[in-house]
Amino acid sequence: MKIVVTGPYEAGKSKMIHHITNGACINVERRGTTIAMDHGLANVDGMNVFMFGTPGLLRFRTMRKILSEGADGIIFVVDSVDPESDARAKLFFREIAFFLPGVPCVVAANKQDLKESRPVDKLRKNLRFLAGLPVFPVSAKTGENVDSMLRTLLYLVMMQWSSVLGKFAEFSGDKKGLSKLMNDLNLERDQAVGYLRRFELRKLLEVQMGDEQFVVKDTVRPLLENPVLLMKR
Numbered sequence: 766m767k768i769v770v771t772g773p774y775e776a777g778k779s780k781m782i783h784h785i786t787n788g789a790c791i792n793v794e795r796r797g798t799t800i801a802m803d804h805g806l807a808n809v810d811g812m813n814v815f816m817f818g819t820p821g822l823l824r825f826r827t828m829r830k831i832l833s834e835g836a837d838g839i840i841f842v843v844d845s846v847d848p849e850s851d852a853r854a855k856l857f858f859r860e861i862a863f864f865l866p867g868v869p870c871v872v873a874a875n876k877q878d879l880k881e882s883r884p885v886d887k888l889r890k891n892l893r894f895l896a897g898l899p900v901f902p903v904s905a906k907t908g909e910n911v912d913s914m915l916r917t918l919l920y921l922v923m924m925q926w927s928s929v930l931g932k933f934a935e936f937s938g939d940k941k942g943l944s945k946l947m948n949d950l951n952l953e954r955d956q957a958v959g960y961l962r963r964f965e966l967r968k969l970l971e972v973q974m975g976d977e978q979f980v981v982k983d984t985v986r987p988l989l990e991n992p993v994l995l996m997k998r
C-alpha cells in the first residue's frame with residue numbers, strides 16, 4: 766500500500782515515518798526541515814507499506830502534489846501542543862482533500878507525550894474539519910498508539926478496495942484469473958489490468974500477463990480475504 770503522511774510544519778511527520786519504518790527511511794531535509802520528502806518501507810503482517818512524508822512548508826505544494834499521487838491512504842498529522850499550527854492544519858487538510866478526494870484518512874493528534882498537549886476532544890473543538898474522521902492521540906516520539914492508528918488506516922483502505930482485493934484472493938493462481946476478474950467485477954480489460962498493475966506495484970501480487978494469470982503473495986492472502994485480521998492484535 767502507498768500511504769502519504771502530511772500535515773503542517775513541524776507537526777512530526779518525519780518522526781512518525783521514522784518510527785513506523787523502524788528507521789528504514791530517508792528524509793531529504795535541511796536543518797531539520799523536510800525540503801523534499803521522507804520515504805520508507807514498513808511491513809505490517811507481511812504486507813509492504815510504502816510511506817511518503819511531505820514537506821510542511823507551504824511553498825512546497827508541488828512536491829506534496831507529486832507525493833500524493835495514487836496514495837491509498839492518508840495519515841494527517843497535527844500538532845497537539847501548538848495552537849498556532851491549527852490554521853495551517855486547516856489549509857493543509859483542504860489541500861490533501863483536493864489532491865486525494867475520497868481516500869481514507871486517519872488523524873494523528875501528535876506529541877501526546879508532552880504534558881501541554883491538548884486532548885482529542887479539545888482538538889476537535891478547535892479543528893472543525895476533523896469531524897467525522899478517526900483521530901488517534903499518538904506520540905511519534907514514544908510510539909504510543911502509532912501501530913493501532915496505522916492498522917486502522919490499512920483496514921479502512923482494504924475495506925475501500927475489498928471487492929477488488931477479495932477477487933484477487935479468489936482467483937489467485939487461476940489460469941483464467943484475468944477474465945474471471947473482468948467477469949465478476951464487470952470490468953473492461955484495461956480496467957482489470959489497471960487494478961492488477963496498481964497492486965503489483967504495491968507488491969501484493971505478481972502478474973503473469975502472458976498466460977492471463979496473477980498470483981497473490983501468500984503472506985497477504987489472508988488479509989485480502991479478511992481485512993479485519995489487521996485489527997486483531
Ligand SMILES: Nc1nc2c(ncn2[C@@H]2O[C@H](COP(=O)(O)OP(=O)(O)OP(=O)(O)O)[C@@H](O)[C@H]2O)c(=O)[nH]1
Pocket residue numbers: 773774775776777778779780781797798799800819820821822875876877878879903904905906907
Ligand atoms: N515530544 C515530542 N516531540 C516530537 C514528536 N514528534 C515530533 N517531535 C519533535 O517535533 C519537531 C518536528 O518534528 P519533525 O518530525 O521534523 O516534523 P515534520 O512535520 O516532519 O516537520 P517539517 O518536515 O519541517 O514540516 C522535532 O523537534 C521532533 O523531535 C512527539 O511525538 N513528541
Ligand SMILES: [Mg+2]
Pocket residue numbers: 778779780798799803818819820821
Ligand atoms: Mg519533516
